Amino acid sequence: MGKEVSESCVESLLTEIVSSYGTRFYANKPDLAARRIEAIGYQVGHQLSERYTMERPRFSDHLEAIKFICKDFWSELFKKQIDNLKTNHRGTFVLQDNRFRWLSHMSIDPSPENSGSTQDPSAVAENKAAEAASMHLYFPCGIIRGALSNLGIPCAVSADISNLPACEFLSFSALN
């Protein structure tokens, strides 16, 4: 406990994972690349949840476990808590982070590759930004899924980025 990790190292590592899997190992299969990155995140989340739940009483229900993810788990990972938690009380949870750390330092290459196209250039840039950012979100999605399933909540997690750098994680659990 108490060991610290350099933030810039983690960010570089994440960028490198995404670019290795996305453009080298599975260049033609973005789905497979996404699955592999998600699986890495899953293992990380699985192990981190084991460590961070050590000195606390057991959770009595799912909401408590989700709250743990939003507060303590997020603080350990990103030095801040989730900004907003919404739920429909039927197993869907929306975790909103208004300034997601791993996206806040991202910038998009502005070179106009599709200059010949008829599309509005700002729309093209936005599309590219969303595409690049979404590849970087499979890892944190995997972390959340790994942590929750280790706490006894099997679920599917997806991310939504309609307004960067805010980020919403949607978690659907089958039970409940």
Place this chain on the structure above:
Amino acid sequence: MIVCVAVVGHQNNPLYIQSFTEADDALKLHHIVHCSLDVVDERVNNPRKSGPTLNDTFLGLLYPTENYKVYGYLTNTKVKFILVTTDLDVRDADVRNFFRRFHSAYVDAVSNPFHVPGKKITSRTFAERVSTIVKSFGLSSAG
């Protein structure tokens, strides 16, 4: 003296079991550990008897047999730790302390990237750490 410790996964699959006796009674100890799993389930499902605080990870004395006392501990991730001891008067604080140290050893072992979750813990470092913890059990009260 601690005669046996065990780590049992959330599907009641054995992850690690180690006895610390000279005699050839491993099977008997494994049987005791096996029996205690039902008591753990019972404690978790009917929490009215489970000690002073609800949902505490430490489950307390599971059941005494003629020669042994069996203690249990359940982590947030539904992994059970079982401790079998021959000591007659065991202080709860000692057992709690043991489980706390055991838990951190376990966490370090499963955080190994080469460990496959849900599989048996084969790490030699973990085994050594466990036997150190077992040897130091109860020393704080004696000395």
